[in-house]
Ligand SMILES: Nc1ncnc2c1ncn2[C@@H]1O[C@H](COP(=O)(O)OP(=O)(O)OP(=O)(O)O)[C@@H](O)[C@H]1O
């Protein structure tokens with residue numbers, strides 16, 4: 066509910082703003098959070114109920130953070146209750162007390178330290194655990210982030226090689242790596258510039274080409290902050306939290322690193338949260354939602370790969386964690402460091418406007434040149450498999466030279482369509498009106514839009530023919546074809562399907578690092594931020610689909626993705642190559658990326674955005690609605706449009722808000738429901754805010770608002 070509720074104070078207990086209380090709500094008792102105090106109410110005092118129980122003597126969040134949440138609720142047009150509930154670890158929502166002692170810590174015993182790889186020869190996982198603990202005690206949560214399962218821990222503990230350790234062991238354990246290569250000149254310049262701004266609020270954008278060693282810059286700056294006794298909050302994209310990242314942080318900083326990731330259970334999550342809140346944890350490393358963690362002594366926020374789409378929550382409370390980081394840094398008066406090889410256009414525009422400090426790294430830290438992208442014109446190739454002859458030849462070369470080859474294809478499954486060769490019928494999801502993807506390994510057809518599955522048919526539904534043929538290719542097919550083409554080189558596929566099991570992703574990445582595989586096939590999971598030292602050739606198998614998206618951000622996204630994937634090649638300083646297969650070698654983005662690189666393409670695309678008055682030079686919000694009955698969706702948005710248009714006449718002083726006519730989404734039917742949307746555009750974010758604040762109450766009150774599912778998306782990630 067888009068509102069707050071009034072209660073009388075507890076007769077004896079003191080209440081605190083930002084603390085939890087139990088209150089009667091309807092016929093139930095519920096846990097609430099006190100967001101403010103007042104000496105009056107809109108309701109007659111006899112109608113108000115009293116707070117039943119007070120849980121907290123001190124606020125859960127400091128006032129600056131509570132203010133941030135209130136701001137976020139207003140800005141993203143999301144009910145404050147849901148925002149706060151989102152920010153609160155589950156155990157606290159249920160009324161438990163914060164507790165940081167709930168942490169399971171393990172250390173080597175003397176017997177364990179005496180083992181060598183021979184004694185665990187048939188149990189490589191156990192050896193991995195022993196090796197990890199050689200550097201000192203670690204939390205179970207940290208071990209699990211590095212691919213160690215509970216079963217392995219139990220097995221090794223049973224042998225008497227490891228034992229539970231006190232929490233204090235963590236602080237002594239993290240060791241500093243003695244042999245760091247010296248920072249490069251560019252890195253040193255960036256580090257000095259950043260360290261001169263550690264007081265007060267500022268935002269810096271570190272734009273460093275792929276492999277330029279941005280992480281090293283973060284770490285040196287973080288070390289300075291930690292040395293002053295302050296805490297650092299580091300955000301990474303959803304799949305950027307690899308064992309490698311973690312060990313780099315541990316080794317370099319020599320302090321305990323707290324983690325927030327999807328593999329934590331509720332107790333571990335609460336323990337990390339509490340350790341951060343009390344100030345005992347020097348570094349908290351986490352994905353999007355870590356931005357909500359209170360930190361007693363915050364000294365710096367770092368957002369790595371700041372352009373990454375996973376910082377935007379795509380359902381419920383649709384916040385942008387990078388943008389919240391800016392607000393949080395301002396509220397808490399600390400510096401914010403954004404880093405990327407392919408900065409978001411929002412951040413580039415902020416640099417242009419002089420709001421962010423701009424630091425650049427233009428050379429690769431380990432030497433060598435950034436690989437050039439070369440397009441292979443598919444129209445002139447005779448294709449015998451998914452990859453053309455020049456690509457196969459190049460792969461042969463790099464593999465013979467003992468290097469790894471990465472083949473990128475952003476489509477899971479075996480084939481995106483299963484077609485009847487005789488009549489042209491194809492298997493289609495009835496709820497989305499889109500073809501099913503054939504997953505050969507799972508022996509299922511899966512709709513990638515609504516996740517519904519069905520068995521693979523033996524016959525055509527329409528004519529009964531048994532000649533069903535796969536059309537188009539996904540990673541599964543590519544993996545199969547490459548293994549057949551290069552039987553002597555092990556192939557691994559890394560995508561959401563091959564990494565479904567817990568820890569599978571961490572394990573596969575570790576195996577790639579160890580050189581177990583020579584050919585890596587994968588989706589964007591492989592593209593982001595990984596440091597695979599032996600990859601010298603990157604193949605981009607197909608980008609053609611992305612060239613035709615009608616989303617105004619399609620160009621930005623594609624250039625980011627291609628630059629990031631390409632950047633996986635030659636990171637240890639080798640000569641490297643990137644080959645891109647396309648039917649459209651003349652497409653302007655493809656051309657520009659080959660000849661100029663991300664910075665120049667970004668400048669060109671930004672100029673177009675400015676001309677067209679689109680974000681980041683304007684603000685946008687979208688109201689989306691869906692229902693089984695399309696006319697209801699259209700009617701609801703039409704009435705919303707008239708409410709908005711009427712009110713929009715009043716906000717003309719700020720340059721006005723354009724209320725676009727409602728229309729069907731690019732994918733008009735999903736999971737059986739029809740989807741429409743209405744966009745609001747304005748030169749200023751505040752104008753859209755003002756308009757939504759004025760009108761949402763009325764829109765929400767309409768009868769159709771109860772019939773259709775709808776939501777507001779401020780600064781949407783997807784706009785089609
Ligand atoms: N000063 C240095 N001297 C030698 N090697 C370095 C130095 N700094 C970083 N490196 C190495 O360069 C490689 C790339 O560094 P890093 O992964 O930090 O790059 P990055 O800027 O984050 O790249 P990306 O944006 O592609 O993720 C790593 O293997 C790292 O160990």
Ligand SMILES: [Zn+2]
Pocket residue numbers: 494495496497498512513514515516517735736
């Ligand atoms: Zn579907």
